[in-house]
Amino acid sequence: MYSKMLSLRFPKKIVDEPIAVNLVKKFDLSFNIHKAVIYPRKEGLMVLELSGHRKNFQKGVHYLKSIGVKVESIGQDIRRNEKKCLQCGACTAVCPTGALHIKRPEMEVVFDNERCSACEWCVSACPARAMEVSFNKVLLE
Amino acid sequence: MAKKTFSRTIDEINRKIKQGTVVVVTANEMTDIVKKKGAEKAAREIDVVTTGTFSPMCSSGAFINFGHTKPGIKASQVWLNDVPAYAGIAAVDIYIGATEPSEDDPLNRVHPGQFKYGGGHVIQDLVAGKKVELKATGYGTDCYPNREVRKKVTIEDLPYAVLLNPRNSYQNYNCAINLTSKTIYTYMGVLKPNGGNANYATSGQLSPLFNDPYYLTIGLGTRIFLGGAKGHVIGPGTQHNPHAPRGKNGVPLSGAGTLMVMGNLKEMDPRWVVGVSILGYGCSLAMGLGVPIPILNADMARYTGVSDEEIYTRIIDYGNDYPQGEAKSLGQVSYGELKSGLIRFNGQEIPTVPISSYIRALEIATTLKEWIEKGEFLLTHPQEMLPTVPPPERA
Numbered sequence A: 001m002y003s004k005m006l007s008l009r010f011p012k013k014i015v016d017e018p019i020a021v022n023l024v025k026k027f028d029l030s031f032n033i034h035k036a037v038i039y040p041r042k043e044g045l046m047v048l049e050l051s052g053h054r055k056n057f058q059k060g061v062h063y064l065k066s067i068g069v070k071v072e073s074i075g076q077d078i079r080r081n082e083k084k085c086l087q088c089g090a091c092t093a094v095c096p097t098g099a100l101h102i103k104r105p106e107m108e109v110v111f112d113n114e115r116c117s118a119c120e121w122c123v124s125a126c127p128a129r130a131m132e133v134s135f136n137k138v139l140l141e
Numbered sequence B: 001m002a003k004k005t006f007s008r009t010i011d012e013i014n015r016k017i018k019q020g021t022v023v024v025v026t027a028n029e030m031t032d033i034v035k036k037k038g039a040e041k042a043a044r045e046i047d048v049v050t051t052g053t054f055s056p057m058c059s060s061g062a063f064i065n066f067g068h069t070k071p072g073i074k075a076s077q078v079w080l081n082d083v084p085a086y087a088g089i090a091a092v093d094i095y096i097g098a099t100e101p102s103e104d105d106p107l108n109r110v111h112p113g114q115f116k117y118g119g120g121h122v123i124q125d126l127v128a129g130k131k132v133e134l135k136a137t138g139y140g141t142d143c144y145p146n147r148e149v150r151k152k153v154t155i156e157d158l159p160y161a162v163l164l165n166p167r168n169s170y171q172n173y174n175c176a177i178n179l180t181s182k183t184i185y186t187y188m189g190v191l192k193p194n195g196g197n198a199n200y201a202t203s204g205q206l207s208p209l210f211n212d213p214y215y216l217t218i219g220l221g222t223r224i225f226l227g228g229a230k231g232h233v234i235g236p237g238t239q240h241n242p243h244a245p246r247g248k249n250g251v252p253l254s255g256a257g258t259l260m261v262m263g264n265l266k267e268m269d270p271r272w273v274v275g276v277s278i279l280g281y282g283c284s285l286a287m288g289l290g291v292p293i294p295i296l297n298a299d300m301a302r303y304t305g306v307s308d309e310e311i312y313t314r315i316i317d318y319g320n321d322y323p324q325g326e327a328k329s330l331g332q333v334s335y336g337e338l339k340s341g342l343i344r345f346n347g348q349e350i351p352t353v354p355i356s357s358y359i360r361a362l363e364i365a366t367t368l369k370e371w372i373e374k375g376e377f378l379l380t381h382p383q384e385m386l387p388t389v390p391p392p393e394r395a
Helices: A020-025 A054-066 A121-125 B010-019 B027-037 B039-045 B119-127 B298-304 B335-340 B358-373
Strands: A002-010 A030-038 A044-052 A070-073 A078-080 A100-103 A108-111 A131-133 B024-026 B048-050 B053-056 B061-065 B077-080 B083-085 B093-097 B132-137 B148-153 B160-168 B175-177 B184-186 B189-191 B198-200 B223-226 B229-236 B259-264 B273-278 B282-290 B292-294 B312-317 B332-334 B342-345 B348-354
Touching (some): A020 A030, A020 A044, A020 A054, A044 A054, A054 A070, A121 A131, B024 B027, B024 B358, B027 B039, B027 B048, B027 B358, B039 B298, B053 B358, B083 B093, B093 B119, B119 B132, B119 B282, B175 B189, B198 B335, B223 B259, B223 B358, B282 B358, B332 B335
Parallel strands (some): B024 B048, B175 B312, B198 B348
Antiparallel strands (some): A002 A044, A030 A044, A078 A131, A100 A108, B048 B292, B053 B282, B061 B093, B061 B160, B077 B083, B132 B148, B160 B259, B175 B198, B223 B229, B223 B282, B229 B259, B273 B282, B312 B332, B342 B348
16 A cells, blocks of 8 residues: 655646546545645645555556646655754644654654645744745646 | 661762762653662762753843943834844843744734744844844933944844843643634644643653752752753742642642743853744743752652652643633643643543653753763852742651
């Protein structure tokens, strides 16, 4: 079982087509949608966790790319500035996926970017503002 | 014949520090040692126990003298990076408070406010050696005719910069939950509705005042780790209250003792003096602070041997009760339970969220231990003790 948190950017010409469902029907994948937005200029952004057999996962991603969806791993978009992080744990109150969690018994605050859904809640909940988003907000054609 | 009980003095400890034979352990290590060997034996073996805490501590700030300008000014209003400082003291003396927001901060007008920059951030920037813009205005006098001064300063340029925190290192703190149906934004962090999370502070068994619950070794003049440098306790902090209810081990069950502390800002390290932004609440300063506890006798060994399982706090509803000034206890919970990640409350399992860093508190206790072992840090005799209550007589 392979699983990864992805951001999908839909150009406006395919934003109204049912695409995610094909991942299930054609590639035997399952998904969990964390975020889905259609912006005013009609380009779409979806953050989802895609799971299934590794081969199917690759085929599914290939399918998405072939129809013009830009696929990126979400973990690359959010990072923690380790120098700024106070290791307090306040962020764990708001993190919905457990990407930010506490490793016990050390009480170390861990950021697992593979589990991050880019909800950005931690960004303002962090007292030291250590969570940095470099989310690509450039519009797609 | 009465049983001979062991005791040692601070002078004896300092002699051992100078000789390099002192035995220092962190409060974590002491917990295990006392559990295994008992307080009497632990007292004979251990000279000093080091503690630590690293957490936002709002009642913090710095006294700064920014030096006389040419021509001179009697500053009546002063800003550092647009954060107002208190200027109602001598001509070029100011106090910058940790929670003062930047002058044009939108505050909570769009709730929850971000509070991106404030006094705590100014203090951290100074400690980090960054340039800070100073603006001062005055009404002009015969001796100080200047009406306005603007200059960029670093901590090097300041003739005097001393951190003086009126209340740090609270002995125990509430465990906060929210029993309303809406998310709230408090100084204890974000609290989700219907008891969605339980936030707590302090470093538990590592925290300074949990290890000397009756303040038998801490007072005016106690040398401590403060912001990465050596500082001092200069008295009881504001809201210091030794009369809080206590458990059998003497440890208060709610907020009790506090410390007023002081240290040279110029010697500090920005890793341990950190400006913070508390969503929907305000700006503050996270302080790193550690107190060495001299093991003068078996009682001090027993106190420093306290474990997270034996330290309790109250669960308080920050949604309904606390804002009304009626913080009533909805139940007791130990730091052992809080650190486990889940507590049980009214039959519900609630995830816990620390807002003080345990791992960095341990780093402070370990650093202080190394300073003492290397002979770089001697213990001091407190000149005036903190207000306290008598410990119960032991049979």
